[in-house]
Amino acid sequence: MKCYRNRIENGPFLQYRNKHVPQWRLHLAVGLLFGTLLAIWNGLGSLNATVDWSALYASEPIARPFKVPGPESLCPPFANGDTQRINFIESTGEECLTPRQACGVESAARANSQMDVKVYLNTAKIGPPGWDDLLRRPGRVRSCSLNQMLDSEFSNVEMIRENFTSILRNSSFRPLIESGNFHTSHWSVVQVSDAIRLLLLQKYGGYYLDFDNIVFRSLHCLRNGFSYLEEHPNIENGIMVMDKDHPFLSFLIRYLMQTYNPKARVSLGPPAFGKAFKLFCQVNETLFKSGLHQCLASSNLTLYHPDSFFPVRHYELGHFYSTTWEGLNVQKMEHAYLTHVYLSSWGRKVHPNSLYSRLARQYCPTVWYLTKELNIPLGF
Known part of the structure; x- marks a missing residue:
């Protein structure tokens, strides 16, 4: 120049x-x-x-917890407990959880005391240099006290430390490890998580849940399904329930191997997931509809209505962080098993009287009060 x-x-x-x-x-x-x-x-x-919680919002009384409307359970009274396991994944290599991650675990454990909640923590540090430092925003400060509390207070929660690189190397994703694409990609943290969740479901079955979900009700009666976006042909991979060795999982992994692009953040995520589902279940419509689908290999898959998992849509996410949520249809939560809290894991600031914080006080109260006791800056 x-x-x-x-x-x-x-x-x-x-x-x-x-x-x-x-x-x-x-x-x-x-x-x-x-x-x-x-x-x-x-x-x-x-x-x-250091942030003094008592001073930060001293002039504002804390609003009561928010309990979603509707029945305690959406499962039929005599539904079999076919699904017994819930899986969470921390792929960065960090040992300790953030308050918002721990909230997702506590809410799942409370609502599903009869199910095993497994939290997989990667022992191999991955991601570009400074990945976690770049995201040291509100809600992303970590504390091992949260891990210890979950271990001691909830008998159905187990922390499992695994080397995700070793798991991938001994799986169908091995070529991507050997090529170096997974670990040189700027989005390796996201892509490794997307791959590991499929391998866990293939091996053990059960649920995979992103940490940024708050669980309201029991999940034991759902099987072999996921939800979708109404305006895009994408399948959401942050909430999945599958039987062990379901044929769709091996089909999906083969498809993702063929279409993988290390430069695309969601190369192993919702868009590719949606395309693979259409092929496997021979769906010709552009957009998805809820219902049971008969698919290849004499198998079935269910698309659950977005209200089941996303009563607050992504275009309504501002309501989570507001102290008033005028215009939000709260009644949708009557039919929701949980809610995905958009942007919470990416450092969005949360007011103590926001909808998100009030949901946290109701569904993960131990984490919320421990966060306050530990004086973690703007944990919620």
């Missing part, structure tokens, strides 16, 4: 790629960039500082 001063009758300009650029625009751009970087630096620094 060659830049030099060039005076014409309207004042000083810079010439860049044969175009005249006023200097004031250059100065403005540099100033905005510097200001943004300074704000980020100050924001990260403030997270490292």
Whole structure:
């Protein structure tokens, strides 16, 4: 690039790629960039500082917990407990959980005391340098006290430390490990998690749940299904329930191996999931509808209505973080087993009287109060 001063009758300009650029625009751009970087630096620094919870919202009374409307259980009274296991995954290699991750585990354990809740923690550090530091925003500060509390307070919760790289190397995903694509991808943390969840379901069956779900009710009566987006042909892979060795899982893994793109964050996620489902269940419609599908290998899969898992849609996510949620149809929660809290794991700030925080006080109260006791900055 060659830049030099060039005076014409309207004042000083810079010439860049044969175009005249006023200097004031250059100065403005540099100033905005510097200001943004300074704000980020100050924001990260403030997270490292001690936050006094009692002072932060001392003038505001804490609202009561929010219990969703509807029955205690959506499962039929005599439904068999076919599904006995719930799996969570922490793929980054960090040993300790965040408050919001621990909340998902506690809510699942409370609502499903008859089910085993397995939390898989990767022992191999993955992701680009500084991945977790870049995301040290509200709700992302970790504490092993949360792990210890879940272990001691809930007999159905087990923390399992595994080397995810070894699991992948001994699976159908081995070529992606040997090629180095998984670990050189900027999105390796996401992609490894997407792969491991399928292998766990293939080996053990049960549920896979993202940490950023809050579980309201028992899940034991659901089998072999997942939900979808109403406006896109995508299957959501953050909430899945499958039998061990269901034929769709091996089909899906083979499909993902053929279409994998290390540069795409969701290469192993919802869009590819949706395409594989259409092939396996011979679905021709552009968008999905809820219901039972008869699929290849004489198997069945169920698409659960989005209200079952997403009573607050992604385009309504602002309601989670607001102290008022005018316009939100709360009655949808009558038919929801859980809710996915969009953006909570990516550092969205949460007011203590927001819908998210009030749900946390109802469905993961031990985590909420421990977060306050530990004085974790803006955990909720």
